[in-house]
Amino acid sequence: MTDTGTTHGPVGSHTDLLAAYSLDELRERHSAKWREYPPEVLPVWVAEMDTPLAEPIKAALVEAIGRGDTGYAVAGGLPEAFAGFSARKFGWRPDPTGIRLVPDVMAGIVEVLHLVTEPGDRVVINTPAYPPYFYWLPRIGRQAVLNPLSLTARGFRLDLDALEREFAAGAAAYLLCNPHNPTGLVFGEDDLMAVARLAERYGVRVVADEIHAPLVYPGARHVPFGSLDAPAAARSIMLVSASKAWNLAGLKAALAVPGAEARSDVTAIDVEVSESAGLLGVIASEVAFTAGEPWLDELMAGLTANRALLGELLAEHLPEVVYQPPQATYLAWLDFRALGLGDDPAEWFLRRGGVALYPGPKFGTPGCGFARFNFATSPDRVSAAVRQMAASSHRQGARGMIRALDAL
Known part of the structure; x- marks a missing residue:
């Protein structure tokens, strides 16, 4: 998977905070988000952001x-x-x-x-x-x-x-x-x-x-x-x-x-x-x-853009998925039930799409058929995650159609 995230440096637009690091740089991190899964998996699960620290904090x-x-x-x-x-x-x-x-x-x-x-x-x-x-x-x-x-x-x-x-x-x-x-x-x-x-x-x-x-x-x-x-x-x-x-x-x-x-x-x-x-x-x-409020304002501009981007990508590539844009947080609660991937669609996308989401059933019974998607990352990585998920679910749909035809 390619990644066009830029290397970190001074930030000047709202996209810079979320795209400050390349995928290779992020994989050098020791945090749970980047160490829980193998390098070939794109993680959009736990509530960590792919941003640099605010300069005053650093x-x-x-x-x-x-x-x-x-x-x-x-x-x-x-x-x-x-x-x-x-x-x-x-x-x-x-x-x-x-x-x-x-x-x-x-x-x-x-x-x-x-x-x-x-x-x-x-x-x-x-x-x-x-x-x-x-x-x-x-x-x-x-x-x-x-x-x-x-x-x-x-x-x-x-x-x-x-x-x-x-x-x-x-x-x-x-x-x-x-x-x-x-x-x-x-x-x-x-x-x-x-x-x-x-x-x-x-x-x-x-x-x-x-x-x-x-x-x-x-x-x-x-x-x-x-x-x-x-x-x-x-x-x-x-x-x-x-x-x-x-x-x-x-x-x-x-x-x-x-x-x-x-x-x-x-x-x-x-x-x-x-x-x-x-x-x-x-x-x-x-x-x-x-x-830290100027940094936070810049972050929210980037998250607002990613929140909209995620909706556009899902509408184009996974229109069956129900997405209610969150009023807060950088976490999207996605309803995959129409895709027929079972109670834990995150497991499907991890094994077949190379994308790690947070499993919905861990949030209780109402989470069955759902998964949580963290969009606090670069627009390119949001896009890559949705495209990989779509490709894996479309393969599942094709297999289901073949099984249905075979049963005739």
Whole structure:
């Protein structure tokens, strides 16, 4: 497979961030995206981007390494940096004095659920759901209650009636993923207020995974759950990070952000948890939230173009695939059921097309027949992935037609 990605250097247009590295350069990376599969496989699965670091972040990390600044982590100026970013981006400034450092968003969720629920408690999640939820909730003795999103002609929607039934049945907490992974749905303020009213009525604690909040496209707006004027919002706890938006996942730093009445819960997070974060992650994240917005704006322009490109490519080469452009994230949730490739089309495309997607069944039963596609890469690689997928599925279609003719 050929690749026309340019070598990295100064960026000057929105395509440069996503096409900064050639395929050979990317294959030198040691991250999971590029080491999980053999070199001949094109990976568009895990949520890593093929971008260079923002220059202010790179400079801060180089400076830290130069002074040997690799000890134990403290939050430092990160809570204040996030509070300022949130005020500029979302119109809500949480009190930084109540924010606590955690290693990553999933670790923060686990710690918060330990604090606000009891063993055996029911925790509602919307399916399809981020796969680690299915692993961690049983591991900490909490029961995952699966509440499917509704799939409509206009995309995925929150089913408030079904959510109320689960709350009324005795749920202790609601793990809200907003923006939602894998569908890219951004919950509107009306839906969030409805959730807050239900949570208040039934005494449910809301824990909000808002890791993708900086990655919202024009036409949608992220509303931090804690910013709502509602008692359940004041009792909520949000988990946030710079990791997805600035490609810092391996550096390990996130924040637990309490609503106005949840400070004591977040304050109870043990210092040992905070010290498990990475100091380089704290340094990089503080710079991301204070000086990384120009880079983020450039990234979003490139992702917006790729989001549209993916739709055009699918319409041309795989018109049977249902694609609802995400309102946020760089992850496309693709419905392959019409192709007849079984419950796990990602397995088909990996073995026969040389493309690695994230398997839909890992997101729960509603993911059967689906797969997740990461388009945070160069336009050429997005195109190559779709063309390889199309070629393999067309071969399957030809074999199916031959079998049907033979049966006559």
